[in-house]
Amino acid sequence: MAPSSSTDSKAKPSRVVRFLKEAGLMLLLLIAVTTGLDLWRSQSMPQGSVPILVAQSTKGEEIDLIARSHEKPVMVYFWGTWCSVCRFVSPTINWLDGDYDVVSIAVNSGDSRRVNGYLDHHGYGFTTINDSHGVLMKQWGISAVPSIFIIKDGQVSSVTTGFSTPPGLWLRMQLAS
Known part of the structure; x- marks a missing residue:
């Protein structure tokens, strides 16, 4: 050798x-x-104060985003049933919903019955507002989904678009608390 x-x-x-x-x-x-x-x-998205959002969830619950954000930070998740990246981000949002206040907005995803069917099929429990015609998406200046805002006291403390990791989103919520 x-x-x-x-x-x-x-x-x-x-x-x-x-x-x-x-x-x-x-x-x-x-x-x-x-x-x-x-x-x-995110340049066209709200910085500072958020647009007033009082709406009804797909389950009939009245959501006042600004009032909720005074109690604790709220994660606002814009997504769509048709969005391929959302399929990877939504499980993280659902996981965070166990410990944090999450309000999701389903964009251009059909009527509330269809959105609820999608949520049930995937086992997602987060509160969802149906933006079936993209009106809220336009109000918030969003050009891509998924888009995620962290709101504290009616102010945007963080915003991100596209794929986000569980530790990254968790850390954003921790920093806003």
Whole structure:
């Protein structure tokens, strides 16, 4: 058996180091791009005070978003049954609904019966307002779903669009508390 050369053992650590550096740079680039996209998409969305929202949920409950946000932070989740990214974000929203106040707004997703059927089929328990014609979406200046707002005392404390991770959304709610 031939002894291993010292160049082989030195080459492996340098490959690992190079891989880690490249992975780190790719991660930083990904964070920069997604942050930039988030800022660009949210430029027309409310900053500061939120539009007045008093509406009825798909189950008949009256929702006064500003009043609710004075008690504790409220997560407002704009989504659609037709939205592919929402299929990945909605389970996180449902998980957070166990500990936080969540109000979701189903955009262009049909009548309330259809929206409730979708929610029941997927086991989602979050409170939902049906925006069947996209009126609320326009009022809030939203151009893409999913869009998620954290509201505290009637003010926007955080906004994000697109895919969001469970730890990221949880942290946003913690910071608003």
